[in-house]
Amino acid sequence: MSSDSVKNFSSLETPGYVGFANLPNQVHRKSVKKGFEFTLMVVGESGLGKSTLVNALFLTDLYPERQVPDATEKMKQTVKLEPSTVEIEERGVKLRLTVVDTPGFGDAIDNTDSFSAIIRYIDDQFERFLRDESGLNRKNIMDNRIHCCFYFISPFGHGLKPLDIEFMKQLHNKVNIVPVIAKADVLTKKEMLRLKKKVMDEIQENGIRIYSLPECDSDEDEEYKEQVRQLKQAVPFAVCGANTMLEVRGRKVRGRLYPWGVVEVENPEHCDFIKLRTMLITHMQDLQEITQQVHYENYRSECLAKGGLPKRNTIVDEKGAATSDKDRILLEKEAELKRMQEMIAAMQAKMHQQQ
């Protein structure tokens, strides 16, 4: 009997092999159990096919009760931010996807203020996260920060519009911007290449930093490297969305039916829909990392440099009022942190003076 129990903890099968190569599997199992969450923001003036595209990308209907607003509603010139969350599951892997729509953006006669609502929303999410991180109970922090922003560029122009440039300049330090050219089926191949080049030139000229796919590690396989290379070349992606199934030469495809033919959404010859989906899926992790390590850190350092954590009253606590004990302890901790920061700031000032 004792020999049985000994057997379970016998020595290494292969000498020199500890077995921690199994760690990624453990991480994998845990992640799958926990599920993933991703928040995507879509920005662009109305009528560029944003909702259609989002639904097509994730093969779901995020806006079941949606009605197209009429002109009277559009006369109210404000930008609203509307998050919709959906839980999708694929082969046992759960994804909690939140899409933040921005109706009203670019639709007013005077759009100078359309960015402020969006910037405030993004900052609010950062603020919330910062508070949660610095709070007492950090077990289940909800990450509602925007991981990626699809910015829809109209295919009807000769390049970027002044509004596009303004928006990207104001937001490129706060969120990963992925520019997409909307309604790609309106342009011929030649026109599309010209537009893509013009857009990229204008992005560079204006010093806008859009999300760029990271370089491949040298040990990745050739196929993956080639895929990433093709993705990089196609930026900005020219997309076309559709949710109607059509029959073309015996196959069932997702597409748009015109009197002169069919545009197949999932046909790489017709548009970059598949490329966009591939980019999003293969780089979801990277987008989240950049949000955490770059954009959030920028916000955090700015916030702390201004002096202390964000004030409590700016955010309505969605969990309802915490118990008075918790509140008190949190307040005390905050006060302590503030004192420490003031001390550090004072010491730094002294050091500067001495130099």
Add this chain to the structure above:
Amino acid sequence: ALTSKGNGPVGFDLLTEQFSKEIRKEGIQYNIMVVGRSGLGKSTFINTLFKDYDNDEGSEEVTPRPPQTTSIRSVAHVIEEKGVRVKLTITDTPGFADHVDNSECWEPIVEYICNQYESYLLEEIKPERKPYISDTRVHCLLYFVMPTGHCLKAVDVKALKRLSRFCNIIPLIAKADTLTRDELADFKKRINEDLRYHQIEIYPLYTKNEYSSEELEIIKAGIPYAVIGSDAYEEGKLIRKCSAGTAEIENPEHCDFVLLRDMLIRNEMLRLIKSTKVLFYESFRKNYL
């Protein structure tokens, strides 16, 4: 009333011949304005409509204006067909609705239209005036709407409301090859609802004796006209090749180009000119004097 006692007609029916001769001698002035955001294919459309008369005789820059938020640019062409001479002036409005802040972007257009009325009026009221006053009044304004498939944008509503008080407006859906047949039908319906709701009066403005009800039906059924512009020909047909296939510009199943062309040139040209004189110019004149 005098009735002829003889057997044959007097000969008044030859008036049409005389008018015709007159027009051939003097020619006619036709002024069209195109308004819409940049990139909606206005220039391509005009070239398609008038078969690219850029290379014809006497292309002159008529009124170059210093750059403003919305600038006005006129180009005149003289076109001749079977002895009929038309001095066609196309006025473009670059910069309209192209900025972050588009407040009042239609005002320079209103100003231009009124200026044309004013200069005509000033010529008219001169004690010694020329036999033929140069008519630069805008006879027709083609308003290009972005093919969103939803409804009119706030800028469109405000601009149209204002502009429709000064000249004939014909709304067009630009780059209509973006929309499927169903989407197009929905879009047209919603645009018409918007126009009705905001009480925007577009051409034709109903004047009782001008139109028969069938004619009105035909014109009204087309509005807003869905257009596709192109300068590419294939087998003698105007086409636009996109990833889905080949759209034929002159095929009424594909877009309303032919309908619009017939309206602008073959059927309604004189009526547009007359409507400008009789309605808009007169009301301007009344307010001015």
